[in-house]
Amino acid sequence: MKYLRYKKDGDVCFGVLEDDRVTKLDGNYIEGTAEKTSVTLGLEEATILPPVDAGQVIGIGLNYALHAEEQGKPLPDEPMMFMVSPSSVIGEGEEIVLPTLDHRIDYEAELAIVIGKEAKDLSRENALSYVFGYTCGNDVSDRHLQKKDGQYTRAKSYATFKPLGPVIETELNPNDVGISLTLNGETKQESRTSDLIHTVEDVLMEITAVMTLKPGDVILTGTPSGVGPLSPGDQVEVEIEGIGKLTNHVQK
Structure with a gap:
């Protein structure tokens, strides 16, 4: 599974990439609580962020x-x-x-x-x-x-x-x-x-x-x-x- 972070309309979001489309998740995948929503978008519709906000x-x-x-x-x-x-x-x-x-x-x-x-x-x-x-x-x-x-x-x-x-x-x-x-x-x-x-x-x-x-x-x-x-x-x-x-x- 390919996960990514992105910014859309000023909001930082978490998603999963499938067939060149991003399905928005309702939480942070690193925390293990994220599930898919019904919202999808193309990669060109969002700003791709580093996939993790690293502490170390x-x-x-x-x-x-x-x-x-x-x-x-x-x-x-x-x-x-x-x-x-x-x-x-x-x-x-x-x-x-x-x-x-x-x-x-x-x-x-x-x-x-x-x-x-x-x-x-x-x-x-x-x-x-x-x-x-x-x-x-x-x-x-x-x-x-x-x-x-x-x-x-x-x-x-x-x-x-x-x-x-x-x-x-x-x-x-x-x-x-x-x-x-x-x-x-x-x-x-x-x-x-x-x-x-x-x-x-x-x-x-x-x-x-x-x-x-x-x-x-x-x-x-x-x-x-x-x-x-x-x-x-x-x-x-x-x-x-x-x-x-x-x-x-x-x-x-």
């Missing part, structure tokens, strides 16, 4: 071997986690704003996990039962600040640096789907989540050993090789098999 956004770094190689860094023995400000999240069609043109600011296609219920100290066996679904993410990153700071929070937390969406897919095998990114129509990243160093279950297990996750929290699982810089006017599209395509432009 957690990133996982260097989780594909070839990406670690291109960054010149060793493979991590365990998931390398960092925090990102949820104020950096934007949705489908919104503009990515580069705060400076003096730094290299890269795109990063990522599978994003959306948590469905409170989770702490998960096991590998039960981890996926705490997931609501999965969405497309673009982990935009300021490489100059990553190197300068020696950690990732500032480099990845600028407003508009975390496009998510357009939908949350609840029926997906997260450990074996295709993931790709195109920049101005040219494929730059292409891989499968089966190449993850640390699986979705392992990521969930390790994060919840440290912190409690709440419904709506988002985890970015890492990016394949092929990352590169963004420039004003670029169109960047992240596509994940079974979920769909997330499209954003860089502000000119």
Whole structure:
């Protein structure tokens, strides 16, 4: 099932996408209380929002071997986690704003996990039962600040640096789907989540050993090789098999 948030006539609404039409729900799907209404509309009739209003956004770094190689860094023995400000999240069609043109600011296609219920100290066996679904993410990153700071929070937390969406897919095998990114129509990243160093279950297990996750929290699982810089006017599209395509432009 594909779920999404949208704005219509000034109201924030929740819906389910079926055959390119949205059926409005009477509540928030993350809270588990939403049921279908009789109201339907086309995607072009509404403004698509990020599919979740995340309380926490957690990133996982260097989780594909070839990406670690291109960054010149060793493979991590365990998931390398960092925090990102949820104020950096934007949705489908919104503009990515580069705060400076003096730094290299890269795109990063990522599978994003959306948590469905409170989770702490998960096991590998039960981890996926705490997931609501999965969405497309673009982990935009300021490489100059990553190197300068020696950690990732500032480099990845600028407003508009975390496009998510357009939908949350609840029926997906997260450990074996295709993931790709195109920049101005040219494929730059292409891989499968089966190449993850640390699986979705392992990521969930390790994060919840440290912190409690709440419904709506988002985890970015890492990016394949092929990352590169963004420039004003670029169109960047992240596509994940079974979920769909997330499209954003860089502000000119």
